[in-house]
Every structure is written in structure tokens, then in C-alpha cells.
Amino acid sequence: MSAAPAGLRSSGDVIVFDRVSYSIGGRPILENVSFTVSAGTTKVVMGPSGIGKSTILRLILGLIRPQSGDVIVLGRSIVKAAAGGRDEIRRKIGMVFQNGALFDSLTVGENVGYSLIEHGHIPIDEVEERVRTMLKRVGLDPDVLLDRLPDELSIGMQRRVAIARALASNDPQIMLYDEPTTGLDPVSVEMITDIIVRLRQELHVSSIVVTHEIPHALKVGNRFLFLYDRRVAFEGSASELAESNVPDLVRFLAPFKISLAQAFHSFGEGNGT
Amino acid sequence: MGQGAQIEVIDAILYGTKRFFEGVQDLAVFSVRMLAAVFRRPHYWRDIYEQTYFAGVGSLPVVLVSSFFAGQALALQFARQLRETGSESVLGTMMAIAVVRALGPDLTGMVVAARLASGYTAEIGSMKSTDQIDALTAFGTDPVSKLAAPRLIGIVIMLPLLTFIANTVQFLGGALMARFVAHVSLSLYWTQIREEMVFGTVLIGTVKPLTFAFIMAFVACWKGFASSGGTRGVGQATTESVVIASVLILIFDFILTRVIFALLHW
Numbered sequence: 268m269s270a271a272p273a274g275l276r277s278s279g280d281v282i283v284f285d286r287v288s289y290s291i292g293g294r295p296i297l298e299n300v301s302f303t304v305s306a307g308t309t310k311v312v313m314g315p316s317g318i319g320k321s322t323i324l325r326l327i328l329g330l331i332r333p334q335s336g337d338v339i340v341l342g343r344s345i346v347k348a349a350a351g352g353r354d355e356i357r358r359k360i361g362m363v364f365q366n367g368a369l370f371d372s373l374t375v376g377e378n379v380g381y382s383l384i385e386h387g388h389i390p391i392d393e394v395e396e397r398v399r400t401m402l403k404r405v406g407l408d409p410d411v412l413l414d415r416l417p418d419e420l421s422i423g424m425q426r427r428v429a430i431a432r433a434l435a436s437n438d439p440q441i442m443l444y445d446e447p448t449t450g451l452d453p454v455s456v457e458m459i460t461d462i463i464v465r466l467r468q469e470l471h472v473s474s475i476v477v478t479h480e481i482p483h484a485l486k487v488g489n490r491f492l493f494l495y496d497r498r499v500a501f502e503g504s505a506s507e508l509a510e511s512n513v514p515d516l517v518r519f520l521a522p523f524k525i526s527l528a529q530a531f532h533s534f535g536e537g538n539g540t
Numbered sequence: 541m542g543q544g545a546q547i548e549v550i551d552a553i554l555y556g557t558k559r560f561f562e563g564v565q566d567l568a569v570f571s572v573r574m575l576a577a578v579f580r581r582p583h584y585w586r587d588i589y590e591q592t593y594f595a596g597v598g599s600l601p602v603v604l605v606s607s608f609f610a611g612q613a614l615a616l617q618f619a620r621q622l623r624e625t626g627s628e629s630v631l632g633t634m635m636a637i638a639v640v641r642a643l644g645p646d647l648t649g650m651v652v653a654a655r656l657a658s659g660y661t662a663e664i665g666s667m668k669s670t671d672q673i674d675a676l677t678a679f680g681t682d683p684v685s686k687l688a689a690p691r692l693i694g695i696v697i698m699l700p701l702l703t704f705i706a707n708t709v710q711f712l713g714g715a716l717m718a719r720f721v722a723h724v725s726l727s728l729y730w731t732q733i734r735e736e737m738v739f740g741t742v743l744i745g746t747v748k749p750l751t752f753a754f755i756m757a758f759v760a761c762w763k764g765f766a767s768s769g770g771t772r773g774v775g776q777a778t779t780e781s782v783v784i785a786s787v788l789i790l791i792f793d794f795i796l797t798r799v800i801f802a803l804l805h806w
Contacts (some may be wrong), residue, residue: 328678354680362678368671382679436679 279306281441281473282327287336289322296322298497309467309474311488313481315519318494320477321365324443327475328362329353341440361433365445367425369417375428376413382436401431405462423455430462442466442474448483456483463487481523493519570762577682577689584686591694599652599702606651607706611713614638619722628722632732635714640741644707645748646793652699653785657760660691661781664764665774688761699753700746707745740804748796752789759785
């Protein structure tokens with residue numbers, strides 16, 4: 268495992284992004300990106316569409332490899348780990364993909380219990396009980412949904428099932444959310460937001476939430492990172508975000524001016540500002 | 541043609557050649573991964589069962605119908621030509637050779653390729669475009685073991701069986717023409733077919749469907765995993781999958797026939 272630069276990493280960091288550069292077919296997506304995520308915190312990654320926000324999550328999961336730099340997850344480099352080591356690290360991460368990515372040929376129950384059945388963490392007769400618990404945790408009724416297929420559910424319900432599936436895997440220490448509220452109605456956005464906040468408070472899970480919806484970001488996050496032009500243009504707390512005069516960030520936040528004021532008023536103080 | 545246009549044509553040819561060899565290399569690498577996944581744990585028995593059922597039982601109706609009519613058409617053609625030389629009595633022999641060595645494996649291969657290659661590519665491609673394949677990886681599942689290996693096993697088991705059934709149905713179709721058009725005794729027709737079932741004929745009739753099954757599974761799964769560009773990309777990959785699988789089946793049909801003939805000194 269390579270050591271991250273001094274000052275970047277502390278013993279409380281669960282994720283360390285160390286000077287990571289990533290490109291596709293010669294087109295640079297991320298250049299020299301460094302940041303950390305401390306245990307028990309939620310870092311929100313913001314930025315315009317197509318800037319490489321989701322790429323960060325894929326790098327953390329080891330689904331893709333950076334051209335240079337290192338990604339250290341729970342003290343181990345997922346870049347340098349062998350296939351078996353990568354799977355071990357992944358088992359401690361819960362990932363909620365954009366649009367849920369539920370397995371459409373499996374029922375809700377099979378989706379949520381997938382990892383439990385696949386890896387045989389617990390006896391098969393306990394799987395259903397665990398699945399029911401996870402569905403209840405995200406506010407869904409297992410009696411109604413257990414045998415339904417994903418495409419029979421609303422988009423909001425699919426996202427909540429995806430969160431339940433990520434949670435069921437193996438009590439993850441890290442949760443990654445890729446645009447969890449995109450395309451949802453306001454009520455569903457509120458529900459998902461509450462679930463993410465509650466999981467951090469109750470389970471002390473460290474999280475990264477990728478989003479470009481600022482009001483949602485302010486509610487769930489206590490550290491914020493703004494990606495622009497392949498680099499980290501801003502990193503800080505909510506109050507630092509509000510006071511930042513980084514031109515690209517100011518331009519990005521401008522359309523949310525009113526929402527920002529409301530969000531800061533309602534949630535800012537409680538989120539580590 | 542101006543010099544600029546000539547350079548453009550040469551560039552296009554070089555680019556096309558480079559892409560072709562890249563494609564061949566990707567297909568070869570992916571095929572090796574698929575084969576390795578077949579022998580590596582874990583084995584997804586439920587998926588293997590489902591894919592075997594889908595390949596076999598699902599393809600049966602279309603194979604039965606197409607084979608019955610193809611057998612009749614072939615026998616009709618033979619009967620017409622044989623009548624001119626007064627040789628209708630060898631209709632059974634002609635049918636046995638044509639069906640087992642060529643029409644049976646080829647027709648079944650093409651019909652099943654149209655159904656399964658498109659199905660495999662579309663299903664895996666849409667899973668990829670909706671991040672389901674990344675989700676499998678995130679849960680520690682090797683997508684090739686979970687999705688591609690069961691499809692390969694299913695089709696390798698089922699295509700030879702389907703071909704055997706198709707051959708039988710084509711003989712039955714031919715028997716109708718033998719009895720009512722060529723006026724050949726059915727006992728003579730079936731005796732000639734049985735006598736033609738020599739080692740070489742059976743070898744060709746067995747090796748071909750097995751090879752076609754590997755071709756279909758390799759091409760279709762590779763195209764599914766390699767697809768990109770959302771719904772349009774999946775559609776394009778599906779079309780390419782059927783075209784490549786069909787063309788390769790016909791090319792290997794010739795190669796296998798040539799090789800087996802050479803080996804048997806026919």
C-alpha cells in the first residue's frame with residue numbers, strides 16, 4: 268500500500284484519494300484529484316453533469332483503474348489489490364447506483380438478499396428476515412413488495428430498494444450514493460434524503476453522495492467538494508461553501524440562491540457548519 | 541481520383557483493418573475468459589438451468605416448424621431431379637447426406653443464432669447500460685461467471701440435441717415427399733438413411749453444432765459486454781451479434797467440412 272501525502276491522511280480517514288488522474292481514450296476526466304473522507308462523515312461531491320463525479324465512485328469501488336495516483340479504502344489500496352482483495356474491500360462498501368441498477372430479472376426480495384445469498388454470510392432461513400428488516404429500514408412494506416419485480420415499482424421505491432440492497436450486503440462501513448434523488452418527485456427526494464441522514468446518524472456510516480441538486484446536498488452532507496475542469500475547485504464545510512468566492516462555484520450555485528438560503532436556514536447548523 | 545481522396549481511402553482501409561484485428565483480439569480474449577469461467581467456482585446452477593431451458597425448450601417450436609418445411613422442400617428438389625434420371629430410389633441416401641452433414645446443423649444453427657445471439661446480446665447489453673453489471677461486480681460477483689458461462693453451457697448442451705431433433709423432423713418431412721411425390725417405398729427410404737449413418741457423417745453432424753454453439757455464445761456475450769451508448773448502442777450490438785454469428789457459422793461450416801473430409805480421406 269502506498270502512503271498518501273503527509274497531511275492528507277489521518278487515522279480517521281476511511282477513503283483517501285491521492286493525486287488520482289483518470290482518462291478515457293486519451294480524454295482526461297480527472298487530473299491530480301486528492302481528498303479524504305473522515306469516518307462517520309458524509310462528503311457531497313458536486314459539479315456540472317459529465318464532470319467525472321460518478322467516476323470517483325467507480326474508482327473507489329475499483330470498477331475502473333486510474334492512470335496514476337492511488338485510492339485507499341479502509342486502509343487498503345483498491346488500485347493495487349488483487350481481485351480477491353478488491354472483493355474483500357467491496358464487501359465493506361454499499362453502493363447505490365444511479366437509477367438503482369436493480370437486477371430486473373429478480374424480485375425485490377432476491378435483489379435485497381442478493382449479496383447474502385451469493386456470499387452465504389448468514390443461513391438461508393435468516394435471509395428473508397434480514398431482507399424484511401432492511402426494507403422496513405428504508406420505509407417499505409416487505410409484505411407488499413417482497414415478491415414484486417423492480418419494474419412494478421415507482422422510481423422512488425426502486426431507489427429505496429437499492430439502498431436496502433446496499434445496506435443488506437454486510438453492514439457496510441461506507442455508503443456511496445450516485446445521484447440518489449435525480450428524477451424523483453419532491454416527496455421521494457425528501458424520503459431518500461431523510462434515509463441518508465438517518466443512516467449516518469444511526470449507523471455512523473461514512474458516505475459519499477454524488478449529486479448536482481444543491482438543496483439535497485446541503486441536507487445530507489457535512490463536507491462538500493466541488494469538481495470543475497477535471498480538478499477539485501473547492502472543498503470545505505457548508506458555511507465555507509456559502510462564503511466561497513471561487514468563480515466557478517459561485518456560477519454553479521447561482522441558480523440555487525433562494526434554495527440555498529432556505530437550506531442553510533433549515534439544516535445548515537445541524538450539519539457541521 | 542485526387543491524391544487527397546486516395547489518402548482518405550487508404551486511411552479508411554487501414555482504420556477498418558485495425559478495428560477488425562482489434563475486434564478479433566477482443567473476441568479471443570473474451571472467449572478465453574468465458575471458457576475459464578466455466579471451470580471456475582462458483583457455478584451458478586440456477587442460471588445454468590434457466591439458460592439451458594431457454595436455449596432448448598424455448599428454441600424447440602421454431603426449430604420444429606422450420607425443419608419440417610425445409611425437409612419437405614429439400615426432398616421435393618431431390619425428387620424432381622432424380623426423376624429425370626429415374627433414380628428416385630436413392631432419395632433416402634441423398635436426404636441422409638444433405639440433412640445430417642449440411643442442412644440440419646446449418647439451418648438449426650442459423651435459426652437458433654437469430655433467436656439466442658440477439659437475446660443474449662440484448663439482455664447483457666441492457667444490463668450493462670443500466671449499471672447492473674457494475675452492481676454485480678460491486679457485490680463481488682464475476683459477471684462473466686454469472687451471465688456468460690451459464691449461457692455457454694446451456695447452448696453447448698442444447699444445440700447438438702436441437703440439431704438431432706431437427707434432422708429427425710427433416711427426415712419426416714422428406715418421408716412425406718418420398719411417399720406422395722417420388723412414390724418411393726418408405727421402408728427403402730428409412731433403410732437408406734440408416735445405412736448412410738456412417739462414422740464420418742455422424743462426426744460432421746456432431747462437430748458442427750458443437751462448434752456453432754461456441755461461436756454463438758462467444759460472439760453474443762462478447763457483444764453484450766462490449767456494448768455502449770445506451771439503447772441505441774444495445775440495438776446496434778444486437779444486430780452486429782446476429783450478423784457476425786451467422787457469417788462465422790457459414791465460414792466454419794465450410795472449414796469443418798473441408799477439415800473432416802481431409803481427415804477421413806473422403
